[in-house]
Every structure is written in structure tokens, then in C-alpha cells.
Amino acid sequence: MTMEMKDSGSVVLTAYHPHSPARIPSMEQSFVQDIPPGRSPTNRKSLPRCRRINRMLSNELAPPPAFSRSNSQASMDSTSMEDFWCEVESIKESREDGSEEATLLEFKPADEGELEAEWLQDVGLSTLISGAEEEDGQALLSTLTRTQAAAVQKRYNTYTQTLRKKNKHTVRDVRDIFGTSDSSPTFETVPVSPVPSNGIQLPGQKPVWKSVSSNSCLDCGLDKGSPSVTEELSYEVSFSESITVLLKSQEWLKKQRFKKEDSALPKFIVRKSRFGLTEVGDLSPEDMKKIRYLSLIELTAFYDALGVELKRNRAERVRGRENGLFGVPLTILLENDQKKVPGIKVPLIFQKLLLKLEETGLETEGILRVPGSASRVKNLHQELEAKFYEDTFDWDQVRNNDAAGLLKMFIRELPSPLFTVEYLPAFITLVEKISKIKLQLQALHLLIMLLPEANRDTAKAFLQFLKKVVANEGKNKMNLWNVSMIVAPNLFIYKGKRANQQEMQAAATTAHIVRLLIRYQDILWTVPSFLISQVRKMNEAAMNNSKRQLMFDKGVRKLLRRKTMERERPERPEGAVTFPPYLQSEIPEGVIRVYAPLHSKVSMAIQLNSQTKAKDILARFHCENSRGSSQHMRGQIQSLHEIGGNIGQHCLDPDAYMLDVYRANPQAEWVIKPKAS
Numbered sequence: 240m241t242m243e244m245k246d247s248g249s250v251v252l253t254a255y256h257p258h259s260p261a262r263i264p265s266m267e268q269s270f271v272q273d274i275p276p277g278r279s280p281t282n283r284k285s286l287p288r289c290r291r292i293n294r295m296l297s298n299e300l301a302p303p304p305a306f307s308r309s310n311s312q313a314s315m316d317s318t319s320m321e322d323f324w325c326e327v328e329s330i331k332e333s334r335e336d337g338s339e340e341a342t343l344l345e346f347k348p349a350d351e352g353e354l355e356a357e358w359l360q361d362v363g364l365s366t367l368i369s370g371a372e373e374e375d376g377q378a379l380l381s382t383l384t385r386t387q388a389a390a391v392q393k394r395y396n397t398y399t400q401t402l403r404k405k406n407k408h409t410v411r412d413v414r415d416i417f418g419t420s421d422s423s424p425t426f427e428t429v430p431v432s433p434v435p436s437n438g439i440q441l442p443g444q445k446p447v448w449k450s451v452s453s454n455s456c457l458d459c460g461l462d463k464g465s466p467s468v469t470e471e472l473s474y475e476v477s478f479s480e481s482i483t484v485l486l487k488s489q490e491w492l493k494k495q496r497f498k499k500e501d502s503a504l505p506k507f508i509v510r511k512s513r514f515g516l517t518e519v520g521d522l523s524p525e526d527m528k529k530i531r532y533l534s535l536i537e538l539t540a541f542y543d544a545l546g547v548e549l550k551r552n553r554a555e556r557v558r559g560r561e562n563g564l565f566g567v568p569l570t571i572l573l574e575n576d577q578k579k580v581p582g583i584k585v586p587l588i589f590q591k592l593l594l595k596l597e598e599t600g601l602e603t604e605g606i607l608r609v610p611g612s613a614s615r616v617k618n619l620h621q622e623l624e625a626k627f628y629e630d631t632f633d634w635d636q637v638r639n640n641d642a643a644g645l646l647k648m649f650i651r652e653l654p655s656p657l658f659t660v661e662y663l664p665a666f667i668t669l670v671e672k673i674s675k676i677k678l679q680l681q682a683l684h685l686l687i688m689l690l691p692e693a694n695r696d697t698a699k700a701f702l703q704f705l706k707k708v709v710a711n712e713g714k715n716k717m718n719l720w721n722v723s724m725i726v727a728p729n730l731f732i733y734k735g736k737r738a739n740q741q742e743m744q745a746a747a748t749t750a751h752i753v754r755l756l757i758r759y760q761d762i763l764w765t766v767p768s769f770l771i772s773q774v775r776k777m778n779e780a781a782m783n784n785s786k787r788q789l790m791f792d793k794g795v796r797k798l799l800r801r802k803t804m805e806r807e808r809p810e811r812p813e814g815a816v817t818f819p820p821y822l823q824s825e826i827p828e829g830v831i832r833v834y835a836p837l838h839s840k841v842s843m844a845i846q847l848n849s850q851t852k853a854k855d856i857l858a859r860f861h862c863e864n865s866r867g868s869s870q871h872m873r874g875q876i877q878s879l880h881e882i883g884g885n886i887g888q889h890c891l892d893p894d895a896y897m898l899d900v901y902r903a904n905p906q907a908e909w910v911i912k913p914k915a916s
Contacts, residue, residue, distance in 0.1 A: 537770070547668060564627060596646065
């Protein structure tokens with residue numbers, strides 16, 4: 240049996256925060272209130288009650304609802320959600336016995352004008368609010384596509400109209416920003432024709448795709464029972480621009496129902512262009528900051544194109560602990576850990592819990608689902624806080640189910656959710672309003688790009704572990720849907736006025752989101768090439784502005800120092816010519832000089848042709864230096880990096896065709912060094 244629901248629009252997203260003791264709100268008690276006396280919270284003896292909850296939420300014992308659901312509303316057989324409700328109950332019990340303390344905080348949206356102002360700041364366009372003429376904002380605006388520019392203009396219009404109503408101060412006219420002269424503005428935006436991956440559109444050049452092979456594409460499908468037809472994802476054109484074609488057929492409005500079978504998910508591939516693929520860690524922090532700006536603009540334009548509201552919570556700062564392991568903000572935890580292990584990207588305690596489970600728990604039946612002992616978990620929690628950094632904690636004493644409980648507790652006790660408070664509503668909207676999985680995946684992709692670095696790296700480590708759990712389904716009896724149901728309550732928890740129906744809806748929705756995160760994680764942590772192309776254009780625009788400013792500054796200095804310089808300048812022989820340094824070391828077209836500071840032969844000039852790949856250059860250096868290199872250096876994985884020019888730093892895909900990359904960034908330097916972990 241299935242239950243159909245209507246979106247009443249009354250859902251309020253919330254998050255648990257473990258910093259002040261409080262009773263669990265009555266809304267949550269509504270589905271856990273009938274605990275018989277004497278039931279032990281350490282065992283799943285209350286499993287039958289979970290089944291009663293599911294029957295209560297199904298339409299087996301009640302007449303069908305009097306309302307109909309929207310076309311894109313998803314539904315799920317309630318009997319398949321049993322693990323979800325049992326996990327919610329387990330979370331409640333762990334708080335009731337004192338092993339966790341939490342309060343339920345609601346994050347209510349601000350006024351429309353305030354939200355738009357925050358949006359403009361978050362996309363790097365605070366200059367539109369302040370009125371200052373800053374180069375970064377101008378460079379960003381110059382790279383926007385048509386749909387992206389429309390999204391910015393829409394938010395800026397809302398912001399200015401709100402300010403005029405409040406009579407706060409004079410604001411800039413939108414036509415001054417976008418260069419329009421009438422009421423029907425036209426945009427000077429980036430062309431929406433396909434551009435090469437990770438590069439800049441070259442005159443008359445079309446993207447070249449490699450033939451399908453085991454290494455030529457990113458394959459996120461299923462090994463067994465998967466659909467015979469695969470779908471291809473393109474990173475060449477912005478998602479919001481491509482959606483305008485899809486909207487003509489309104490395919491995304493077709494009704495959808497969740498199916499818990501793994502084979503229900505389509506198989507996606509992302510083919511490598513001649514520029515290869517770029518992972519999140521392959522770009523410099525400065526360029527990733529720009530990727531985040533562009534991702535929020537693109538996500539907003541994407542939702543606008545679909546006619547879906549991009550819901551967002553107003554960020555509220557929740558002060559967590561400044562030391563310890565649990566309940567500490569990720570950034571502070573990493574700062575403390577980096578004093579012990581420089582460069583670490585995932586908290587040490589989180590890594591150790593994952594390692595413990597990977598070494599001994601992947602084949603444990605019911606891992607993650609079967610709870611550990613609440614009293615043992617509580618004692619282990621306290622012992623870890625006292626002994627972890629002293630390296631005196633005995634990990635051999637930790638049972639696998641207790642380690643899984645500690646792992647989930649760590650995630651729940653984060654002061655801010657792993658997927659951030661601001662965009663939790665956007666994650667939920669993915670499934671409630673967008674039924675086509677390909678569109679869900681594209682929106683989810685942009686949401687991952689929006690995450691702060693610490694959250695994104697920690698989430699990636701967690702999802703990689705969950706993928707290993709699913710891979711051992713034959714022994715641990717935990718398939719993709721089982722794992723998703725258990726993890727979802729620990730990541731997404733919210734309530735509504737119509738508790739039973741909306742919580743049922745939330746269960747299926749959040750479990751489906753976790754399922755997408757696990758299944759397609761390799762795709763989600765790859766940076767879309769159209770965003771990298773825009774970053775290159777931003778950097779080029781910023782460089783051009785800097786050059787103009789530098790020329791102006793030099794002219795002023797010349798005027799001020801001319802007489803003094805003429806007195807101090809030595810006379811040159813008549814007819815003598817001095818070449819600038821860059822002309823003295825000019826390299827012929829198509830030839831790059833590659834530096835390898837860790838090799839015995841530190842540099843080499845290499846003539847590129849249309850078939851030269853990054854891995855060919857690496858192989859040549861390895862051959863030339865195989866005898867003289869140190870044993871330590873041989874054990875490291877070396878990668879070719881593109882540094883400078885129109886990119887900060889870019890670790891190249893071994894399959895990238897170097898002549899194409901060189902033409903996209905002729906001013907870059909090329910360095911072989913270990914890839915950042």
C-alpha cells in the first residue's frame with residue numbers, strides 16, 4: 240500500500256544542537272510516546288512499536304487522505320521505512336539516558352530583503368550593496384551566462400525594491416550594473432555555446448570527446464541489476480542553460496514514486512573531454528572560493544529555470560565547545576588537529592572511528608542499524624574525551640556496533656549540521672519539487688560545491704565509508720536503501736504541523752537524498768568544467784584590471800621620479816639594446832618547460848603535440864629520473880600541476896591533453912609534485 244500526500248507548505252526545517260538540556264519536543268514524542276515500562280533502550284526490543292508506527296502512517300488502517308499530492312510529490316510504502324523510525328527512536332533514547340543532550344532549534348527565514356542582501360554577499364557581490372567599485376565583483380559579473388545574470392538581477396531588484404519601501408537609503412539602479420538602457424534589459428553575458436572542459440572557448444574549436452573505455456569516463460552505475468540504458472551527464476554547458484530546452488517538454492513534472500531497489504537508480508556517466516576531469520581537491524583554495532560563488536548563482540538560476548523556489552534558512556551562529564572531540568565545530572576541531580598533524584582535512588577522531596569500522600566492522604551483520612549498548616557508548620564517549628589526544632585510548636575494547644554509535648553521535652552533535660543549516664531546505668526541495676533524478680543530481684552537485692571546505696571533506700570521507708558498507712551487503716545485510724534510512728535521521732531532522740504525514744514524507748525524502756549522495760559521490764565531488772571555465776575568465780578579467788591599474792601607477796611614479804632618475808641613470812652606448820627578461824627566455828610555440836623540484840633532473844623542455852597527455856610527461860620524467868631519485872620520492876604519487884596564468888593552481892587529470900590545456904592557459908607554469916591528499 241502507498242500513501243499519497245500533499246505539500247502543505249508548512250514544513251519548518253530544524254536541526255538538533257547538543258548544547259543545552261531540553262526535553263524532546265512533543266512533535267517528536269508523537270511517534271515514540273507509547274514506550275512500555277521496562278523496555279531496555281539498549282536493545283531493539285521496541286521493534287514491534289516501529290512497525291505499529293508504520294502501520295499508523297500507512298493507509299491500511301485509515302481511509303485515503305482527502306487531498307491529492309502534487310505531480311512531483313514522491314511517495315513511499317511506509318512498511319519500507321521501518322529502519323528510519325527505529326533509528327529516530329534510538330536517537331531519542333540515547334538523549335533520554337543522558338549520553339547526549341540536545342535542544343531542537345528552529346531556523347526561521349528573515350525578511351525577503353535581508354535574505355537577498357545575504358545572497359548577494361554570499362555570491363561575492365557585496366559591492367552591489369555597498370556601491371563600491373571593486374574589481375572582484377566586476378570580474379564575476381563579466382563571466383555570467385544569460386540565466387545566471389537574470390538570477391542576479393532578480394535578487395538585486397528584490398533587494399532594491401525592499402530598500403525603497405523602507406526608505407533606508409538610495410540604491411544603485413540595476414541598469415547601471417548590467418549596462419541596460421530600457422525596461423526590457425538585455426545582458427552582455429558569456430555565450431552559452433559548449434566550452435571545452437576546464438578551459439576557455441577557443442575560436443572555431445568544438446569539444447572533442449574520447450571514445451568510451453574503462454578510463455575515459457566517470458561511471459556511477461550499478462554492478463548488478465542496473466538499467467541497460469545509461470544516461471550521460473555533460474559538464475560543458477551550465478545546468479541552468481540546458482534546462483531551458485527541457486522545460487519545453489515539461490518532462491520533470493512527471494509523477495514519481497520512490498522504489499527502494501538499488502536497480503531503480505539510473506546509471507550515469509561523465510565522459511572526459513580533452514581537458515580531463517577535475518576533483519574538488521585539485522584546485523587552489525582561492526579558486527574554490529570562486530567556484531562556491533558561481534555555484535550559488537548557478538544553483539539559483541537552475542531553480543529559477545525549473546520554476547522552483549530555492550528555500551534557504553538564515554544562518555544562525557551556534558557556539559559550540561572550543562576543545563574536546565564531540566560537539567566541537569569542524570573548523571575549530573581541524574585547527575586543533577592540525578597542530579598535531581599539519582595539513583589534515585578530516586578530524587582525527589572521525590578518521591579513527593571510520594578506520595576502526597573499516598578494519599573490523601564492514602562485515603558485521605546489521606552494522607549501523609543494530610545499536611550498541613547505550614551505557615557502553617556513554618562510557619566510551621567520556622573516555623575518548625579524556626584519552627584520545629594522549630594516545631592512551633584502547634581501541635581494541637571498542638565493539639563494532641558501539642563504534643558505529645559513536646560515529647553517528649559525532650555527526651549529530653556537530654553544532655551546525657554537516658550539510659549546513661542554510662541549505663538544508665534546498666536539499667529537501669530536491670525531491671519534493673524535482674522528480675527527474677538527473678535534475679536532482681545536478682542540483683545536488685551544485686549544493687555540494689557550496690559546502691565549506693571542512694564540511695565537504697568530512698562528508699566525502701563519510702560517504703566513502705558508507706559506500707564500503709554497501710559493497711559488503713552480502714555479509715552485513717545492509718543494502719543501499721537500508722544504509723540510507725539509518726543515516727538520514729542523523730543528517731536531516733525536521734518537523735511540521737501535520738506531524739505524521741509530513742514526517743513520513745520527510746523519511747522517504749531524506750533517505751532518497753542520502754541514497755543519491757552514496758551512489759553518485761564520485762560525480763558529486765567532480766567540479767563541473769563550465770564553472771572552471773568561468774573561474775578562468777574571472778581571473779583573466781582581474782588580471783587585466785590589475786595591469787591597467789599597474790600601468791597607471793607606473794605612470795604616476797614616473798612623473799614624480801623622472802628628474803631624480805635622469806640624474807642617477809648611467810649613460811648607455813649609442814645603439815645598445817637591452818631585451819627584457821621574458822624575451823631572453825622566450826619558449827617557442829607548443830613547447831613547455833616542466834619543473835620537477837623533487838627529481839634529480841629538475842626541468843625539461845617538452846614539445847607538445849595533439850596527442851601528448853599529462854601522464855606521458857610524468858612517464859618521461861619518471862624514466863629520466865628513475866635512477867637518481869630518492870626512494871621516498873619514488874613512493875609518492877606525482878602529478879602535473881598547472882600553476883598561474885588564469886588559474887591559481889590546478890592538479891591535472893593524467894588523461895588531459897596538454898596542448899589543449901596549454902592553449903587555454905599559455906602563461907601557466909608546469910610543475911610535477913605530489914598531489915595534495
